[in-house]
Amino acid sequence: MFALKLLSKFIKVLRSAASPNQIAWGFALGAILGLTPLWRLHNLVVLVLLIVLNINVTSAMLAFALFSFFAWLLDPLFHSIGYFVLVKLTFLTPLWTSLYNAPIAPFTRFNNTITMGSLLLSLVLLVPNYLLFKRFVIRYRDSWNKKIQKWKITKILQGSKLVKFYLKIRNLGD
Numbered sequence: 397m398f399a400l401k402l403l404s405k406f407i408k409v410l411r412s413a414a415s416p417n418q419i420a421w422g423f424a425l426g427a428i429l430g431l432t433p434l435w436r437l438h439n440l441v442v443l444v445l446l447i448v449l450n451i452n453v454t455s456a457m458l459a460f461a462l463f464s465f466f467a468w469l470l471d472p473l474f475h476s477i478g479y480f481v482l483v484k485l486t487f488l489t490p491l492w493t494s495l496y497n498a499p500i501a502p503f504t505r506f507n508n509t510i511t512m513g514s515l516l517l518s519l520v521l522l523v524p525n526y527l528l529f530k531r532f533v534i535r536y537r538d539s540w541n542k543k544i545q546k547w548k549i550t551k552i553l554q555g556s557k558l559v560k561f562y563l564k565i566r567n568l569g570d
Contacts, residue, residue: 420530426456430463431518437504478509
């Protein structure tokens, strides 16, 4: 039920007057939350950014759900990247040592290979995720939305008593 509600809210966001930038940044930041282990200090920073900046939270939640679903498949890749950065790049060893001895840095769990690898990869993917999703939102609004509204299945679903009942229940909490 949560997935349907999230998808419904996301479609609403795509059709809303929200800026494509807001939606795309939400998706890009949600990807960081989804790719990296959840209970880390850097995710708190991402959550603060979502709250403080005018960024769409629904798209962040969707990205979090999508990327979380696939992140466990990428754990071997994350481990390899993290191991390379933490162990093989020996010139960084003094940096890691000083960070580990700093007061707050150990709470980030940066010394975990999966945490380091997933954070680095998610930061590398931040701008491409933003640009691709912004393009997706613009294309959806310009052409795909009109075509999808004309599909028979869309008309059938919109006229369905079950969908109308679901929408009525969903809107009770609003």
